[in-house]
Amino acid sequence: MIDTTMIRILGAFFYYPPQSDTLRNVYSVLGELPQLCTWDNPEKIQAICTSLSQTQPDDISYDYSILFEGQGSMPAPPWGSVYLEHDNTIMGESTAAYRDFLQTKGLVTDTGIREPEDQFGLMMMAVSALAEQEDDSAVIALFEQHLLPWAYRYLELVQQSKTESTFYPSLAQITEIYLKSLQLKLELSPVRAELFR
Template identity: 25%
Template sequence: MTTELNTSAKPGELSSLSYSFSLSDWNSVGLLLRDFYMFSQRETLIHSVNKLEEHCGAHITFPASFADADWQDAEYDFNRLFVGPQALLAPPYASVYIEKEPQLMGNSTQEIRELLHALGLSSRNENQIPDDHVSYEIELCLLLINHIPRQHVYEEALAWLVGDHMSRWLPKFIVRIEHGAQTPLLFAISKVLSLWFDDLRRRIS
């Protein structure tokens, strides 16, 4: 992987980062990001972070070491941003950023569900977790880009998903993370997500 890195960015600013992942690395990082943003227990968080550092640690600053207390702080920060129980600082749902009035299960959520169903797919925990959760959309990108050689419909679906949908909300989501994160780890992972998505947009442009 090659990179140009602007290290002058501060929390709350989107830095000028540029990666060119191999397709294999791009897939691997995407799967790890999917798991990270949908993690349900600390072991998954730790595994995802360690693997993401293997892929991107030479170019993005991760915390040097982690004790149990550091993982507790990261887990608390994760919950503040994405889970609750307090008002979320960076809700991981597209509809919050796309709808005129921030809400869950808005029209944009229904658009993703209709796209999934048109492709013969459905999200895990349908009707429990909104279909436009960032982890589901990352996974859909991975599926579509790896099926493009087989059917033109996948290429059309990916172009809409990235160009007309995710580009409208994912950069805002990343900014919300960078403004709200209290731990270097959550800030670092937001940079990985930004690099991964920018590389995706270059791939389909």
């Protein structure tokens, strides 16, 4: 149904700290992302991905702390509930609904810390896990009901973020293009949700 490598790599970069062991050997693979799917503008995608692959973890540590850990004002909070809940609450009703969905599919997110399951990177990796289990209906449900209703707004805000490096805005651009192509390919119809951010 989908290439799990691409979505897992993108999800990992939207979740793990830049210096993590998980990402340490993955930076160079970013230059190979253009070969993992068909792109409308392959030259542009290759240029962006080549630039991403040359990033040093220390170059994006500060940006990561702002975008994902909340150092200062978060320009693009990575949790779905912030966009879907009227009061921008973390761990709101939408998070509970997503948690229930994961449990019905046998996926339990245990990262070792108490955090919302609707974190963008975690959700991308959950898509990958469901795709690897060949649970196509669950992949579609996760996209349509839980991720895509807010993902494009989140990625837009990441792209607009004033960061020291272009890494995360560029990664968000690639991810948006990829998700839009998947939406067309899989004929996904995301739930129309009012966004509050």
